[in-house]
Amino acid sequence: MTRLLWALGLVLALALPAAAQTYPDKPLRFVIPFPAGGATDVVGRHVAQELSQVLGQPVVVDNKPGASAIIGAQAVATAPPDGYTVLFATSSVLAINAATRTKLSYDPVKSFAPVTLVGLTPMIILVGPNSPYNTLGDLVAAAKAKPGGLRYATVSDTIRLAAEMLNERAGIKIESVPYRGAAEAYGDFYAGRIDVMFDPIPTGYPIVTSKRAKGLAVTTAKRSQMAPEVPTVAEAANLPGFDVSIWYSLVLPAGTPQAIVDKLHQAAVKALESPDLKAKLSSLGVEPRPSSPQELAAFVDGELKRWSAVARAANLVQAE
Structure with a gap:
């Protein structure tokens, strides 16, 4: 029995490299x-x-x-x-x-x-083109002055957790408003009913370049090559180590x-x-x-x- 098990093990050991050699066929x-x-x-x-x-x-x-x-x-x-x-x-x-x-x-x-x-x-943090906030520091200061007075749109758990990490690290409370999708959320954002958007940079940055929003910060530790002029959260709000991607x-x-x-x-x-x-x-x-x-x-x-x-x-x- 021992020899049989040894032989079976040897066959399997040889078969795996053979499968890898022909993979993928x-x-x-x-x-x-x-x-x-x-x-x-x-x-x-x-x-x-x-x-x-x-x-x-x-x-x-x-x-x-x-x-x-x-x-x-x-x-x-x-x-x-x-x-x-x-x-x-x-x-x-x-x-x-x-x-x-x-x-x-x-x-x-x-x-x-x-x-x-x-x-x-990264994600990019956006406010409307006519928003009074020109930097993330401005936004954080306003949120501290009026806890719960600002609102951000949530279309996924990823965005929700990123925003909540900013809340926790900055000591602020920007309220979450859930939406079924980005199109619905942006409708309220453009209408001024939502103060802040967190969006992946591939879809969020074109809104900045078309002047429909201001980009306050990117969420990664380094600036994005796609938007090198936009500071990081760490830079813009003095939050060292903030890094969300x-x-x-x-x-x-x-x-x-x-x-x-x-x-x-x-x-x-x-x-x-x-x-x-x-x-x-x-x-x-x-x-x-x-x-x-x-x-x-x-x-x-x-x-x-x-x-x-x-x-x-x-x-x-x-x-x-």
Whole structure:
């Protein structure tokens, strides 16, 4: 029996490298858990296109939006762990959802095999063109003078937590007003019924350049190459260490053989280092940040801890 088990183990050990050697020999399914046409979809499609060039196989985008990206994430979590179903996972998928929910149909750590971080993009804090606030310092001072007197629009848990982190770090209370989508929120923003918007820079900065809003700050530790004139929150409100980004990554179903994970990782890093993809991501305000699988796992762990603490402090954990 011992010899039989040893022989079976040897066969499996030899089979895994063989599978990796032929991988991929068919198209990959690239799941984006957000609607087609949105900022995340555009970024993901650029990555999928370049990855296809590197792998020499079609990488077919499959949009699976719904339930705060939970539907798409669950679809990948339960897919065969053979390397042919890839999740374009965002900060909401791997950190925010778990931080704001007591029950989730997938585990952001146990359900996936990390491949690489793709990149980071800031949010931009906006006020109307006729707003009396010209700097984030002005806004913070007004919020301190009149707690609860200002309002910001919420269209996602990611935005809500970023705003609540600003509230906590600055010692202010800007009230949240929930909206079903960005179009509805911007309608009230342009009408002056909402004082502040937090928006990913790819969609928020064009509103600044068209003079429909003023950009007070970006939420990352460094200024954005897309909007170099806009200061960081740390600079504008004297809040050292403030660093909030929306981030993108690639993960596979848990249980995917490490040899296949490694091969996809190598291909993804090569794709992210291509000048063409770098230029496309930069034009969308995304800073490419390829990583090892181990670095991505550590990064996700840190983000989970950070946003869980913010959600608990702001009483934003949903009992589902």
